[in-house]
Amino acid sequence: MAKPSTSKRAPEQAAAAQPATPNRERPPEPKRHVADKAELLEYYRQMLLIRRFEERAGQLYGLGLIGGFCHLYIGQEAVAVGLQSALEIGKDSVITGYRDHGHMLAYGIDPKVIMAELTGRQAGISKGKGGSMHMFSVEHRFYGGHGIVGAQVSLGTGLAFKHKYSNDGGVCLAYFGDGATNQGQVYESFNMAELWKLPIIYVIENNQYAMGTSVNRSSAEDQLYKRGESFRIPGIQVDGMDVLAVRGAAATALEWVRAGKGPILLELKTYRYRGHSMSDPAKYRSRDEVQAVRDKSDPIEAVKRELAAVGVSEAEIKKIDNDIKAIVVEAADFAEQSPEPDASELYTDVLVETY
């Protein structure tokens, strides 16, 4: 049909025209990643490190060694590991909110300095002055660690602006939760990112609860992968409990962004087993709901099954388990035994320069 006129279109024609045909290029559906044995072992190792690290952090919190707010990543491990394994450390940048321990471990940052930050010690990655929510490693291009819900989305868009401005080939991976998707600055950022074709992957870690409010109680459009569409940012929904599906989605997203096609949005459907923070009794959901996810969809158990399928023995897995346990024990001991910051640190790092 050459003419766009629709005035005399029959009602049945209008109905038939309903499904929106893409009027612009879209990324292909991601393919589940096919991992070899070595890759699978590495995913398992990283995810288990996050799980055990977080369990130990929870213990230390209970003992009073970690204070304030402490948000654990247990249940969501496949997201950080699947996505960040596809990045180039030192070239691509990563930024996230306050639930940040897992993303740091997935980027290979030393568990000792992370745990020591949680216990507020001088040896912590932020000299004990940031805490659980405020950790950074400029060397790894890991830019935090931000406590204001949604702030990392604008900041990450700025990091992507830097990648483009400097033409350094890097991509920014900006994580935020389902709760942050209702913040206004997220959409201000989407608009600029698409307008300027910035190299950024927006990652919604949809763990289904913004503190105690479920997605459908807070979101008029609860299919969060669609949230970028009105800015022409393509969105893809991904099984965030399957590290291979996540890795496959990362490949698709990176290909899109590195080709200069602008931002892309991934919604990772995941689940946190623990409360929003250590002080959250999680009364807004049933124990059965949590247990069902653990039993049926645990991301680490899923990788274990993949490992068995490629012939990895129980003994090999057991050895990894023991290695991880040792690393976490060492990190916890280090974090307990390191001294607190010297009182003189109170006034350092307020400003860089002296005026």
Place this chain on the structure above:
Amino acid sequence: MSIELKMPALSPTMEEGTLAKWLVKVGDEVKSGDILAEIETDKATMEFEAVDEGRITEILVAEGTDEVKVGTVIALIVGENDAAGDAKAKPEAAAPVVEEASEQQATAAVAPKSEKAPASLKIEPDVPAGTELVRTTVREALRDAMAEEMRADDRIFVMGEEVAEYQGAYKVTQGLLEEFGGRRVIDTPITEYGFAGVGTGAAMGGLRPIIEFMTFNFAMQAIDHIINSAAKTNYMSGGQMRCPIVFRGPNGAASRVGAQHSQNYAPWYASVPGLVVIAPYSAADAKGLLKAAIRSEDPVVFLENELLYGQSFDVPKLDDYVLPIGKANVVREGTDVTLVSYSIGVGVALDAAAELSAQGIEAEVVDLRTLRPLDTDTVLKSLAKTNRLVCVEEGWPVCSVSSEIMAVVMEHGFDDLDAPVLRVTNEDVPLPYAANLEKLALIRVADVVEAAKKVTYR
């Protein structure tokens, strides 16, 4: 009866302009909507449209005339039904003149007149003797500072609303797009929270953004990033992650723009550890301190003032005029009382000092220039000399920079005081629109004079 065509006010702060070009001549018939002339303000070239219908009978101001005051009759037209040649104006046409005049008075309540802007401001002591001084507007000085720094460092870029193609809402970024291109001079959508965050993120990533807010009133939407993201990150990261960024734009009252466009945010930002806050008065300070701000490794809030943009001051002609952050300047020496101020308040303090001098009281005027870190030494040193102090601030009184100065003086200068410290500030109300009320709400020279006399017991 002739209708008088008057030089129009084309912006809230315009007092005069250049009649650049006439597009009509005597004898032409004009109707409503016709473009009669082009008028240059200090910000832009504007077209002047006819409102009335008729024939041009006289052109009273030739094209190319500079400094035509708002309200000056520039031409006469006569309507179709009127008898030609009547030189008397319509009586009702006189009404706007009164309005415009009172607007100018309201402006003058705070803004020093351009010709009165003190040439005698003390120039920095370390400027070499014999350095040529060039009369420069604050607007040009700010632009020059950005351009010079951008030439030297590719990491610096300017981002904000209308900074590029429009040449700046207040023309501060004029010419930058042409010189540096769209990669480094970037128009944003109207999205303060978003672009403040984008700039902050870019600074964390290693660039050196200059983020322009069309006014700091709009930065309230972005204050989360200025404070939570930019100011606190260096500390929270144990010194690992820096945020070298400049947030700049006009701050404080302009003229007749109402409460939402007229607030002075200096006390807000000056209360935040992790920020540097600068609020210059003169063009020389604007240039030297903006250059320093851009080079700083710390996040800087740089508070300008719309009424000062068009004011001219002497600026030393040096290849690289950079001033130290955190140093106040004694802009007028005196022995009897210290007037402490910043930004546009310095002009009020200087005008008051001139009046006081005529009455035999010699006031010393301290321009704080940087509000964080505050140069308390210079204030206390001046107090030790005069033993009396009055704060002058174009802003609200409660929890103000004046409040802080008074606390510092009480804590560290108590023994030097021969009288209680007083403050002259705006009234504690949202800024009203009505010309007379606005004038009443803003700081006035007379009040500073009165306060100075009170502390000197005269």
